[in-house]
Amino acid sequence: MFKPTFMRSIPRLCPTLTRRAYFNQGDIHEKIAEDDLFIHKDEAVRFMRSCMEVKGCPPQHSERLALNLLEADYRGHFSHGLNRLAMYVKDIESGNCDPVATPSVIKESASTALIDGKNGLGVVVGEYSMKLAIQKAKEAGVGWVCARSSNHFGICQWYTQMALEDGFLGISSTNTSPLVTPTRAKTPVFGTNPISIAVPGLNGDSFILDMSTSSVAVGKIEIQMRKNQPLPSTSWALGTDGKPTTDPHEAFYKSSGLMPLGGSEVNSGYKGYGLGMAVDILCGLMSGSQYAQNIRKWTNHDVAADLGQCFIAVNLEEFAPGIPDRVQSLMDQLRSMESVDTKNPVQVPGDPERAAMDTVDDEQQGAIKYTPDHITSYRKLAQDLGVDPMRPIQRDNVA
């Protein structure tokens, strides 16, 4: 089975929003000691696996989901890790996701396949589909697989990393609930529709782009609101009137939507809008799943998500020899460039995650540092489900 390694991507911010939407508890502000925040990776996996098993998810599926979520936290993408567990549990409880389902092939050709995810866990559908894409790339040069009836599948790069393990180029993408408003419009149509593209360098190093096609994540707006500070840009969110706002409360509670990558029209936001639409075509329209405004709102757990996803693998051996050498050479060159910001070097897509993983392993004894909100919320979930809560590590000499 595919295991997380040392390959990394572009930062995405960490909304605690989904967890809060689930819990919405008064007890969320319970005092948590600093020492209680550090949970070892293995312990977090144990906890997440147990919660899923208690809800009727088979051990193998529970394991894959737990590893997938842990990987996000390990890489610093807290929005897509433990933070999402409660949503997965809720979708199973409400009958809107079938934790037992396994995907199947609807149709296929030498280099393509259409998959029925059967409303199973996104990670199960995604791993099945990317494995098939890799197999087809081995046989035909390219594997291009679209899946329908899927669910949230975690970080996109989980699947492009699978392609990297075979030395292949990988692309993965998913559509998501409407949040992003097309240029000139006043209503969200597309999700943040992320896409990951990964290509191997040398010695485990690699290029891993993993980006939403929106300007920023909702989490960035939430952070400004909590700090009671204006948004630092007019390229993030639209206000009530459909025009850019910097008021964080308006942007969070009364927004006409997130802006696409680029922001306003003068900054070519229509390119981000076009990219988000292209992702939905590759994922939703090509697979025959829900798409655009037909996808359920992200707070709605009354219907199945029926997401569409796309997985591509390309055998680099079929192209010019030495691709990983050139990728490595280019990455080395970029990292050695003079930076305008003496405190922060020039990076390549994947480097922020490398730094996050180094912090976990080198400075935190293999433990993820969660927030007090995370810990409080998941103590409550443990209680509700009758699962042992996560135990923090015994820390030595940690400042």
Place this chain on the structure above:
Amino acid sequence: MFKPTFMRSIPRLCPTLTRRAYFNQGDIHEKIAEDDLFIHKDEAVRFMRSCMEVKGCPPQHSERLALNLLEADYRGHFSHGLNRLAMYVKDIESGNCDPVATPSVIKESASTALIDGKNGLGVVVGEYSMKLAIQKAKEAGVGWVCARSSNHFGICQWYTQMALEDGFLGISSTNTSPLVTPTRAKTPVFGTNPISIAVPGLNGDSFILDMSTSSVAVGKIEIQMRKNQPLPSTSWALGTDGKPTTDPHEAFYKSSGLMPLGGSEVNSGYKGYGLGMAVDILCGLMSGSQYAQNIRKWTNHDVAADLGQCFIAVNLEEFAPGIPDRVQSLMDQLRSMESVDTKNPVQVPGDPERAAMDTVDDEQQGAIKYTPDHITSYRKLAQDLGVDPMRPIQRDNVA
């Protein structure tokens, strides 16, 4: 042979820079009457074909190049049309492009191919490669073709339109000379590295995204400079110090580079940087051509360009039935959305080009309206090459 139709894409601006760099004549300000600006499409094609033939380009290659350039002007992308002819001529004169060369297959598999462009015309390499991609998509589901030793190939959408003619999804991309500076860096590394993605709708309508991965084109900065107005955004260009500038003269003459799509780091410019790098991996690194800073500067005609390009075709019949219907439905929905700008409707990628073509056909009797600069420059070229200059149309009742 592939012929231009009624499919359209996102706007790119129109630098007159390349033409000016070639001519740099005092006579560029010669007075041109309004009536002299309207050149019928057929006449423009005749002129461009003749100029190429005079320089030793075979009739068939000259025809393809002329149609390719005309298509850009027809769609309102004047930067990539007649405006580029002088550059093609110069590259042939200097021996840095071989107008006679025809491409060949270096290696191939069921769904992939690597092409040697042999330093031929970009349009010849591109059409050859996209045809092969489409053929492979018919046989294997996907065709993924990379070409090296190529030259400037015009607008990306020329090739994705070829895929549309077969009802396929098309993707095309090229690397270009360094102009865009990675996030935090002070020196351009990547070109504007455009990418087109096209998918058919119904009755000739289609989604055609065609976008550079930079925030804006150089031409937009040039326009502000001529108007002596500041740049309207801090997301366009870096000043001498590597920080965003709004001074158009600094941005044009002493810039540390264009900013990637998104602009500054706070607006996720690292996503545009990552996309531009991904394009160079797909085009330059996978094909074994020049890439990143190794590509000649765009004013340098002392060496061959040796560009890398990528062409992908996907047979939509291999996925869920009814894709064009859903594409059409989504486009119709988007176009009918309420706009924040009552004068300008919500559009989908391709609509600005539709409007430009309608203007040519409905309001200008099939004539492209060039600028006085264009006309003056190309009168001079006609004289230099001994080719009949372009004759304007006899206009009826044009305001």
